[in-house]
Amino acid sequence: MPTFGFHPYPAVVFQAANDLAYFHATTVASLDSQVKPHEYAPADADYNHPLPRTWSQSMNFNLHATDGAARAGAITTAHGTVETPIFMPVGTQATVKGLTPEMVRGVGAQIILGNTYHLTLRPGDELIRDLGGLHHFMNWPHPILTDSGGFQVFSLAEKRKITDHGAEFRSHLDGRLLELTPEKAVDIQQNLGSDIAMVLDECPPADAPPDVLRNALRRTTLWAERCRAHHTHPTQAQFAIVQGGLNLELRAESAAALIPMDFPGYALGGFSVGEKPEEMHAALPACAALLPATKPRYLMGVGRPQDLLIAVAAGIDMFDCVMPTRSGRNALAFTDTGPVKLRNAKHKRDPAPLMSGCDCDCCRNYSRAYLHHLFNAEEMLGPTLLSLHNLAYYLRLMREARTAILAGRFREFTETQTRGWS
């Protein structure tokens, strides 16, 4: 049974954990030792029924409206409700770079992402657990999703060796030899105490040959099963990841293998890994349609504002990407009339706000000339203000998309918005 109840969670979380732990202990936990998790969620389950309250499903998803394939819904977690479609700011190292949690919340963030790979290396997931979990550690009492660390092992770590057992690699920080198995990825995320955890997956590059894609898919399925079986956290939901690159047959095969395991949510991995945006756009509707309609659908690591709208149109509910914050730190801002490069000398004397009509603190209080000055003088406030604006922009885009879906005018909204960018 979970060791989590014994760690110093903030009181409200502790109560929620207790409620669910009680349910778990009396109703479902006993099944755990007798049957494989996926055995009580058959492949032909009717996905239009409410989610069964099985042991990992401490999360609820309600679909409020659809407009074509686009969906407006709400995910309820132990730390609050998230209205979808939603963009999740990336807080890699237990902080959204350059912003306080109050600022992140202030621009409308409802859920943020933490990185398993980075946090297990530094400061360590056991340390975070001992200090009350990631929410308490970083002062973000709202929902958190953590990735599994797989993507970073493939993109950042050195001398990695992948077998069916797991990944062996050296830390990009100090060269330490480390191992990430499906079970370890679950343990780390349970220590972090996120509301949504991701299974460990193998994420090959877009140009990987079919046999590599196929093997990654096989391994991802195997690892998902092991993650599902190892998971015990009472208030954490676990999402599976469908791989298969741009090959729709492989995507269908991956989804067909994962759906019977009855995860509370499903993600599309392996996009934004080197393919052309148009290739991803073309593949998204079919890929999204492979995922259960009654569960949240998360497109990992995507993307630009236009990518988000195209993905929402395809039926995606959740997004994360470093783009708004990383671009913000590099003086690139997203606006309704397209990207603005604040380092450009043409802004030197411009008294206009970055984007007129934007209600974020950056646009309400400062001129383009001031923002240009901050980047020119290498002042920290430049990255802070532009990260703030870009997140406000992304989050508003998703709020407005939601409103449009609820009103049945998502296509018009997308067309108007897209015209501004071009």
Added chain:
Amino acid sequence: MPTFGFHPYPAVVFQAANDLAYFHATTVASLDSQVKPHEYAPADADYNHPLPRTWSQSMNFNLHATDGAARAGAITTAHGTVETPIFMPVGTQATVKGLTPEMVRGVGAQIILGNTYHLTLRPGDELIRDLGGLHHFMNWPHPILTDSGGFQVFSLAEKRKITDHGAEFRSHLDGRLLELTPEKAVDIQQNLGSDIAMVLDECPPADAPPDVLRNALRRTTLWAERCRAHHTHPTQAQFAIVQGGLNLELRAESAAALIPMDFPGYALGGFSVGEKPEEMHAALPACAALLPATKPRYLMGVGRPQDLLIAVAAGIDMFDCVMPTRSGRNALAFTDTGPVKLRNAKHKRDPAPLMSGCDCDCCRNYSRAYLHHLFNAEEMLGPTLLSLHNLAYYLRLMREARTAILAGRFREFTETQTRGWS
């Protein structure tokens, strides 16, 4: 007459400027061309009278209480009132590094300092004037004091040549050949539109030989006179700077030369320039006593918390120093039990706040372990949170000093506070 009324000040400032400009135009401006400024403020003026409303005296200073030599008062400027003793956070390049103006205000800052040297190099004082002045440019609608640029010319600029005419130097940024004369220092600060401007002074190092000190003093007096004569900004007060190093005779000579010019405030320059803290402490009471009792007294570039209390005891009202923000960026925090180095490994697992009892956002929301992690991971939020705490600490120290002075228990307050630090 001032060109200032024609620039896009925020409405409230514009109104204040107009009110004073009217007064200026009808009552005093005509004197300007006929008499030297200091001629209508004789050397034997009674300093216990309220300040005469002469053209540069758009500022009021009221003394609310004294406790020994320590003073509690209030300075009223066109942008609001400042309760003294006060610490002024340093906003060198039109931003207090790492903090939004809301954060700076939130920790109790009433007035900040801007740097003439840095701002004239980048983005340029005329640009700032054209964009509505420094308050509007940086979104700080409260009082601002600007230095004269002299100290930076002596400490940062390259290949400088000083004559009675002024300073010729090369920019430390791009090597441009530039000139800073007393008149130019006034023009720049009038363009910036600060509430309090400093005269150009020559600030020799602590170990300068007597003839260098004496010549710097002579030049500072000469330049003060030229600054006074050149000044026209209707809502800006100009402060003189007393030099003389640790030599009390020279300090007395400097004060005696400057006081008849009837500046609205007086500063002590040439401290914290390489002398031992104890040497400064010993010199302060006599130096502060040289300055008019009815006017604000400003100790430039000082210092540590203990230096501030010693200076307040000597009768100083205003301070500025990069120490709280610069130390904060380097993981050093000031607390009631002395400095804390957050990079130290002993904080790695410490769930305690940086300083218990501190009501700043850093201490209320985060553990030492989290702050340690932020610096270890080189996250921007570390410098931000520690700058915030250190400013909160300095500003609270001055607020509590004020309360103690008003209650006649400043000595006890200082003793208690100082015991904690040792």
